[in-house]
Amino acid sequence: xxxxxxxxxxxRLAAGLPRARAQLNRLHESDAELVRLxxxxxxxxVTTDGLAEEIATGLYADPELIGWMLVTINxxxxxxxxxxxxxxxxxxxxxxxxxxxxxxxxxxxxxxACEATGLGVLGGDTNAGAAIHLVGTALxxxxxxxxxxxxxxxxxxxxxxxxPLGLGGAYALGRxxxxxNGQSVPYRPQAxxxxxRLLRAFASACMDTSxxxxxxxxxxxxxxxxxxxxxxxxxxxxxxAALAAATAAGLPPWMLHAxxxxxxxxxxxxxxxxxxxxxxxxRTAAWDPVxxxxxxxxxGIKLLIDAELRSLDTGRVRNLFAEVEGDVEKYVxxxxxxxxxxxxxxxxxxx
Amino acid sequence: xxxxxxxxxxxRLAAGLPRARAQLNRLHESDAELVRLxxxxxxxxVTTDGLAEEIATGLYADPELIGWMLVTINxxxxxxxxxxxxxxxxxxxxxxxxxxxxxxxxxxxxxxACEATGLGVLGGDTNAGAAIHLVGTALxxxxxxxxxxxxxxxxxxxxxxxxPLGLGGAYALGRxxxxxNGQSVPYRPQAxxxxxRLLRAFASACMDTSxxxxxxxxxxxxxxxxxxxxxxxxxxxxxxAALAAATAAGLPPWMLHAxxxxxxxxxxxxxxxxxxxxxxxxRTAAWDPVxxxxxxxxxGIKLLIDAELRSLDTGRVRNLFAEVEGDVEKYVxxxxxxxxxxxxxxxxxxx
Numbered sequence: 001x002x003x004x005x006x007x008x009x010x011x012r013l014a015a016g017l018p019r020a021r022a023q024l025n026r027l028h029e030s031d032a033e034l035v036r037l038x039x040x041x042x043x044x045x046v047t048t049d050g051l052a053e054e055i056a057t058g059l060y061a062d063p064e065l066i067g068w069m070l071v072t073i074n075x076x077x078x079x080x081x082x083x084x085x086x087x088x089x090x091x092x093x094x095x096x097x098x099x100x101x102x103x104x105x106x107x108x109x110x111x112x113a114c115e116a117t118g119l120g121v122l123g124g125d126t127n128a129g130a131a132i133h134l135v136g137t138a139l140x141x142x143x144x145x146x147x148x149x150x151x152x153x154x155x156x157x158x159x160x161x162x163x164p165l166g167l168g169g170a171y172a173l174g175r176x177x178x179x180x181n182g183q184s185v186p187y188r189p190q191a192x193x194x195x196x197r198l199l200r201a202f203a204s205a206c207m208d209t210s211x212x213x214x215x216x217x218x219x220x221x222x223x224x225x226x227x228x229x230x231x232x233x234x235x236x237x238x239x240x241a242a243l244a245a246a247t248a249a250g251l252p253p254w255m256l257h258a259x260x261x262x263x264x265x266x267x268x269x270x271x272x273x274x275x276x277x278x279x280x281x282x283r284t285a286a287w288d289p290v291x292x293x294x295x296x297x298x299x300g301i302k303l304l305i306d307a308e309l310r311s312l313d314t315g316r317v318r319n320l321f322a323e324v325e326g327d328v329e330k331y332v333x334x335x336x337x338x339x340x341x342x343x344x345x346x347x348x349x350x351x
Numbered sequence: 352x353x354x355x356x357x358x359x360x361x362x363r364l365a366a367g368l369p370r371a372r373a374q375l376n377r378l379h380e381s382d383a384e385l386v387r388l389x390x391x392x393x394x395x396x397v398t399t400d401g402l403a404e405e406i407a408t409g410l411y412a413d414p415e416l417i418g419w420m421l422v423t424i425n426x427x428x429x430x431x432x433x434x435x436x437x438x439x440x441x442x443x444x445x446x447x448x449x450x451x452x453x454x455x456x457x458x459x460x461x462x463x464a465c466e467a468t469g470l471g472v473l474g475g476d477t478n479a480g481a482a483i484h485l486v487g488t489a490l491x492x493x494x495x496x497x498x499x500x501x502x503x504x505x506x507x508x509x510x511x512x513x514x515p516l517g518l519g520g521a522y523a524l525g526r527x528x529x530x531x532n533g534q535s536v537p538y539r540p541q542a543x544x545x546x547x548r549l550l551r552a553f554a555s556a557c558m559d560t561s562x563x564x565x566x567x568x569x570x571x572x573x574x575x576x577x578x579x580x581x582x583x584x585x586x587x588x589x590x591x592a593a594l595a596a597a598t599a600a601g602l603p604p605w606m607l608h609a610x611x612x613x614x615x616x617x618x619x620x621x622x623x624x625x626x627x628x629x630x631x632x633x634r635t636a637a638w639d640p641v642x643x644x645x646x647x648x649x650x651g652i653k654l655l656i657d658a659e660l661r662s663l664d665t666g667r668v669r670n671l672f673a674e675v676e677g678d679v680e681k682y683v684x685x686x687x688x689x690x691x692x693x694x695x696x697x698x699x700x701x702x
Contacts, residue, residue, distance in 0.1 A: 010477060012454070013443065013454070014475075015458065016458060016459075017458065017462055017465065018462065018471045019471045019472060020438030020439075020470070020472065020473050022437060022438070027474075033438075033440065033473040035438060035473065037388060037492075038391075038392050038393070038494055039391040039392045039393075039494075040389075040390040040391065040392070041389050041391070042389070042390075044395070044490075046440060046473060046474075046488075047440075047474070048440040048441075048442045048474070048475060048488050049476050050442045050486065051478075052479075053444075053478050053479050053480060086371065086373060087371030087373070087384075089384065090399075091399045091400070091401045091442075091486045091488075092364065093403045093404075093484060103363070107364065107366065107367060107368065111367055111368055114369050115369065119371070120368075120370045120374065121365065121368040121370060121371065122370075122371050122374055122384040122386065122397060123378075123397075123398070123399070124364070124365075124399060125400050125401055126357075126360065126361060126364060127402075127403045127404050128404050129404060129407060129482065130407065133401075133403065133480065133484045135401065135442045135486040137397075137440060137442075137488040139397065141389065143389055143390075
């Protein structure tokens, strides 16, 4: 299995640092850090996520969207562990030439996302700097039952997404590719907090698609020593607006799921014998989860593309964007080479 | 009372944002945010603080010191509310040209400060960016009793510091002033977590000197609608290395306490009738608190300079560094104008 460059970098950053005694998860094992609280208070979930590159590259330019994303990217990590939202801290570094109108729009986006997620602002910090740099830290609670983590998926578990995927990739394509048209893709992800809490009773593993669906599926496979066969056709689990963007760009839809910019849906596994109960609970909650496929004992990721199951080297997919230094044209050319040319002839029932 | 520019800015940033329901403190009222936990778990303390300007201006250049400070500035906020350390998250934005040696030294500083404070690293986030930008978020617990806040000081309360003050100002003077010599001042602040926990039983209000001693005393006065008379001579509560730096620079020692860069000691008030018990507990803990003066019903800050009590417009002191846009020469010239020319003739016993 191809090693993931970002893992190596994070492991180097964490090397030699003491871990907190009360922490329940290890590195890479969950979207939010999980800390056992004293007494009967349960588990604290905490996560920190910043926006800098997204602003510097122009991926996010509208200050209202920037504010919305600052809250949403952190709230989404709480969703992926099934936590109740407690609050968020915001650390803002702003250049001196930021206008009051820009700040008001940023605040409007933060406020709207706080209201959508139920996160109150606990506090923060402000600094002066040459470039805009925003860091959020969200806190949540799991007062009863176990938190969701990326670990626990087993062969034959069903793989689902909380909603159609691909808007993150389609949006980034529109903003960053030459000749792209970012205006055409509606991009305003919703942190799936309600769905995450419901999933705690059913899912065996869960992770958000902040880095795109393919990186998410790859990571769930790595954490559990398994593989995934996404035997639902890619078109069926791709958002219709993303499908339209792929068609307009002349790209196969699966490529929209390969990029490192996602849509903050949840991808999760449900044991086969819990699937009916899960779908019933989801229906009651007026939620329509999107089936993707199933877990396999054999490592590796397979996608159903043009009615054929194809193997994809998802480790190399994850490294590619950094390898081409963010060049979108080179990136697309590189992706074509990572899909196996031969369809996979594994019998449909075999896992 | 002169309004503080930074307050106005923070209030504008916070305008219209929903606060978290479980939060115990309001804006500006404590160094760390205080969140009531369910059940019998007590109060969660959480704080976020970043380093960007300090690195960009060259105030902090040694990566080991940068790592040390990233943990210490956040741990110090936990100390000021009397919390037990739980863990810290680190969000690192790094330019592509950062060397492995630089990263290893940064990590060494983070590790050393984690060991000194008892904070384990819970997790973090990494981003690419043009400039180095580091944000820490520290978590702590107060399982029994009330947290310390900036509120609760009353006239006649005694004012103390956890240790001699002025190293933050002396260090900044050495690093930033033309002709300065930063190497001569030892600067490696210790977050006063142990002292903060002891203070929960005795202090009426507490705050750290992250922004310098004068800003801290000014803020405690504002939060409590009182004044302070620092009737211990400035020389007596100024660190000997800072005194030497002031002499070398030809500056009166009080000016080292005026700058916005502090030494992360705690400044706190103790009710007069608790003073003997407090000093006894401190002695038992082998801790030697430094007396500064006392709270007064009348607003305003007075310092004992050259054997005369002088009024200082501390609100204007706090705004001055921003007003001169960080120009150290203009800053020093401006400070001279903010000290009253007439000694204060208030009788010694009057509060």
